Amino acid sequence: MSRPFIPDLMLPISDNPMPAGLLMKKYFQTALQIFFLLLFAGCSFQKQVTFSGKTMGTTYHITVVTGFFKNTKALKDKIDKRLDEINRSMSTYRKDSEISRFNTLKQAGKKFYISDDFSNVMTVAQHIYKLTGGAWDGTVAPLVNLWGFGNSGNKKRIPTQSEIDTLLTDIGFNNIEMSANHYLVKRKAFISLDFASIAKGYAVDQIATLIRTNQTNNFLIEIGGEVFAAGFRKDGKNWRIGINRPEGNAPFDQVYKVVVLHNKGFATSGDYRNYFECQGKRFSHILDPRNGYPINNGVVSVSIVADTCTFADGLATAVMVLGHIKGLELVNSLDNTECLIVVQAHNGTLTNFYSKGFISQKNG
Numbered sequence: 001m002s003r004p005f006i007p008d009l010m011l012p013i014s015d016n017p018m019p020a021g022l023l024m025k026k027y028f029q030t031a032l033q034i035f036f037l038l039l040f041a042g043c044s045f046q047k048q049v050t051f052s053g054k055t056m057g058t059t060y061h062i063t064v065v066t067g068f069f070k071n072t073k074a075l076k077d078k079i080d081k082r083l084d085e086i087n088r089s090m091s092t093y094r095k096d097s098e099i100s101r102f103n104t105l106k107q108a109g110k111k112f113y114i115s116d117d118f119s120n121v122m123t124v125a126q127h128i129y130k131l132t133g134g135a136w137d138g139t140v141a142p143l144v145n146l147w148g149f150g151n152s153g154n155k156k157r158i159p160t161q162s163e164i165d166t167l168l169t170d171i172g173f174n175n176i177e178m179s180a181n182h183y184l185v186k187r188k189a190f191i192s193l194d195f196a197s198i199a200k201g202y203a204v205d206q207i208a209t210l211i212r213t214n215q216t217n218n219f220l221i222e223i224g225g226e227v228f229a230a231g232f233r234k235d236g237k238n239w240r241i242g243i244n245r246p247e248g249n250a251p252f253d254q255v256y257k258v259v260v261l262h263n264k265g266f267a268t269s270g271d272y273r274n275y276f277e278c279q280g281k282r283f284s285h286i287l288d289p290r291n292g293y294p295i296n297n298g299v300v301s302v303s304i305v306a307d308t309c310t311f312a313d314g315l316a317t318a319v320m321v322l323g324h325i326k327g328l329e330l331v332n333s334l335d336n337t338e339c340l341i342v343v344q345a346h347n348g349t350l351t352n353f354y355s356k357g358f359i360s361q362k363n364g
Contacts, residue, residue, distance in 0.1 A: 048234040051076045055083040056200055057093065058224035064211060065218035065234045075214050082210050083203060083223075089117045090199040092141070092151065102184065103192040111183040121195055121202050121310070122178050128198075128314040129173040132330065136318035137289035139175065141194035142167045147294065149274065149285040150194075156276040158283070164292040171289055200226045201267055201313025208309075221309075225268060228309045229261035238262045243360075246272045246301035246342050246350065257303075257340065257352075257360040265309030269316035270301040272344075288321050297323040300350075301342040304331070305358065311337075324353045331355045 045068040052061045062079065066072065089098045098118050105112055114122070128136045141150055146167060148156030170190045177185040195202075200223045208228045211219050218231030220239050229239035238260045245256040250272075259266060271284035275294075284294040302319045306312040315337070319327035324341040331339040338358040343351045354360075 046234055051079060053080060053083075055080075056087055056091065056203060056224065058200070060207075060221070060223040062207065062211075062222070063220045064216050065231070066216050075211070075216075078210060078214070079207055082206060086117055086199070086203045086206060089115055090121065090195045090202075092194055092196070099193055099195065105186065106189045108186045108189045111179075111185055113183045116182075117202070117206075119178075119182055121198060122176075122184070124202070124308075124310045125195070125198055125314065126173065126178060128311070128318060132315075132318040132322060134173070134290050135288070135321040136197070136314050137171065137173045138193050138195060138198070139171050139173050139191055140287055140289040141192060141196075143171060143287050143289070143292050144194075144285070147283070147285075147287065148276070149287075156283075158278055168292050171292070197269070197317040198310060198314040200224045201265065201309040201311070204228045204265065204309040204313075226309050226313050227261070227266040228264070229266070230263055232262075241266055243268060243301070243303055243340070244270075246270050246344070247348075248272045248275075256342075259303065259305065259340075259360050261305070265306050265312040266303065267309060267312035267316045268301060268303040269320050271295065271320065272300045286317065286320050295321055295323075298343045298345065299324055299327070299341060300344045301340075302327065303340045305338045307336050315339075328353055328355060 046065055047068045048063060048065050049072045050061065050063045052059065054060070060083070064072065064075070088094065088096070091097045092099055092103070094100060098114060102112050125138050129138070143164065144150040145152035145154055146159050146163060148154045170188055172191070175187040175191045176193070177187060179185070204221050204223050204226050205228060207221050207223075208219070208230060211221075212230070218233070221228045227241055229241070233239060239262070241259045241261055242255040243257045243259065244250065244252060245254045269286070271286050274285040276283050284296075286295050287293065288295055299320050302316045304312040304316045304319070306315065319331065319339060319341060322330065324343050327339065327341055331337055332355050338355045340358055340360060341353040343353065345351065
């Protein structure tokens, strides 16, 4: 009769008895072998997988650390489906989206019912609007188009004060009433919404939730520069995010600062690539919703670290408008929120202003 098959990790079997002391030694050696095999197996049976694609007029990159034998294609399909749902809700480029249908509704007082996604973003948007005294305002798009920075096709130009004043009458997030019963009401018929400075952050947070429901706790999500980092990399270290050097002629991959992230959202807003010059002056694409003019406070970049990417995304834009003094004062008053504000002097010199708890590493 042939000897039966014995798995590698079974304790030793012998036809001959052995002394008790030697037997215990064999047991100890085998147990030690099992421990190290399991230890190394735990490390080697993890894989780091990267997904990429297009969404919301930009690109996304997602890295997950998961079990070696886990099917990640199904996760990729779920991610693409979820991003499409959000895009169908908040894309101003789609005529059939919720936000486009809301904008085409030119009737004050009429109820406009919205989805959970739309309601979630409106809730955060309303909070940021009030928190920043209107420095962030989701109704500013008509002014952005007037200056030629929007998706209307208008050429970049300096509008007249009369043109600005006319549009300012229909600007103001407080002109939209939000009900707990999932509907909006316009207080002014021509008020419109644009979530360009907050929707990508929301999409990042939603994908983070989706990945966690897939029993994956270590991942990095980036959509159009907005980020959420959860857990750790495959090597057990924290995720590290590079901030681009805030100068128009700097390469897109030139790292100015490196931020270490763990279970946090991250967003950067900057005006150093999207602007025009006229009559010897520089005009940024980031407008102050309160007066209708591009910011002129020297701030060229704001990076925010917060518990959610939605909040970080919107707040980064607001701090650009507030300037480094009021911006720092605001961020330092908030729990679990940090920032780096970069100000450029007339001679091109960059100066960094950090909130109390902001941690970065220069050039990685």
